[in-house]
Amino acid sequence: MPNTSALAQAAPFSKAERDAVYKAIYTRRDVRDQFLPDPIPDEVLHKLLDAAHHAPSVGFMQPWNFIVLRAPQDRERMWRAFNTANEEAAGMFSGERQSTYRSLKLEGIRKAPVNICVTCDRSRGGEVVLGRTHNPNMDLYSTVCAIQNLWLAARAEGIGMGWVSIFHDADVRALLDIPDRIEIVGYLCLGYVEQLYERPELEVKGWNRRTPLEELIFDGKWQGDP
Numbered sequence: 001m002p003n004t005s006a007l008a009q010a011a012p013f014s015k016a017e018r019d020a021v022y023k024a025i026y027t028r029r030d031v032r033d034q035f036l037p038d039p040i041p042d043e044v045l046h047k048l049l050d051a052a053h054h055a056p057s058v059g060f061m062q063p064w065n066f067i068v069l070r071a072p073q074d075r076e077r078m079w080r081a082f083n084t085a086n087e088e089a090a091g092m093f094s095g096e097r098q099s100t101y102r103s104l105k106l107e108g109i110r111k112a113p114v115n116i117c118v119t120c121d122r123s124r125g126g127e128v129v130l131g132r133t134h135n136p137n138m139d140l141y142s143t144v145c146a147i148q149n150l151w152l153a154a155r156a157e158g159i160g161m162g163w164v165s166i167f168h169d170a171d172v173r174a175l176l177d178i179p180d181r182i183e184i185v186g187y188l189c190l191g192y193v194e195q196l197y198e199r200p201e202l203e204v205k206g207w208n209r210r211t212p213l214e215e216l217i218f219d220g221k222w223q224g225d226p
């Protein structure tokens with residue numbers, strides 16, 4: 001018989017609590033340039049990482065680690081790796097799209113006082129992991145859930161976060177001493193903010209727009225192709 005004694009009431013959220021959850025979701029932004037230099041106190045950073053650590057994970061595998069970088073010289077080295085990759089990325093667009101790309105700021109590595117590299121240890125659960133037996137990528141998806149928890153908790157604490165993925169994996173690995181068996185999932189920049197874009201910056205700057213939700217919902221089976 002399952003032991004149900006650990007169950008508690010699923011206490012309903014008050015209106016204010018519900019509003020706060022949606023406020024975090026809808027006003028969260030990817031931050032690149034609005035970071036203030038103020039340090040993030042250790043206890044606040046710990047709260048954010050603990051929120052990340054309470055994300056769901058396949059088989060309760062908790063495959064994540066958080067490499068925290070604060071030293072300006074460490075962040076400077078990461079920025080140089082970004083810059084190399086970003087030059088290559090710019091060259092992959094042509095014409096006006098390339099000029100727009102070059103005008104975008106796509107990271108806050110040096111401006112944000114804290115950078116965090118989030119990794120996934122694919123071997124943490126042993127050979128066979130509950131829920132991952134038929135799709136090994138579930139551990140990576142779990143790690144992304146942790147990053148989203150971190151992003152929303154940061155928003156609630158007045159801290160902006162930006163995800164930077166314009167790197168060669170090998171550069172990040174070498175700079176942070178990450179062994180081959182560990183997957184690099186996300187590189188994040190965090191710092192206090194006073195201002196945030198009301199809409200995604202990439203929309204404000206004409207790079208892309210939000211797809212109407214109705215176009216993305218299918219009834220019963222795939223209906224995306226004519």
Ligand SMILES: Cc1cc2c(cc1C)N(C[C@H](O)[C@H](O)[C@H](O)COP(=O)(O)O)c1[nH]c(=O)[nH]c(=O)c1N2
Pocket residue numbers: 028029030031032105106107163164165166199200201202
């Ligand atoms: C996996 C992944 C990777 C990246 C991003 C996001 C995610 C989920 N985003 C941020 C992205 O551009 C942003 O989320 C969207 O433009 C939507 O904007 P808001 O997050 O709503 O502000 C991002 N932004 C950026 O400026 N440089 C980058 O390298 C990346 N990389």
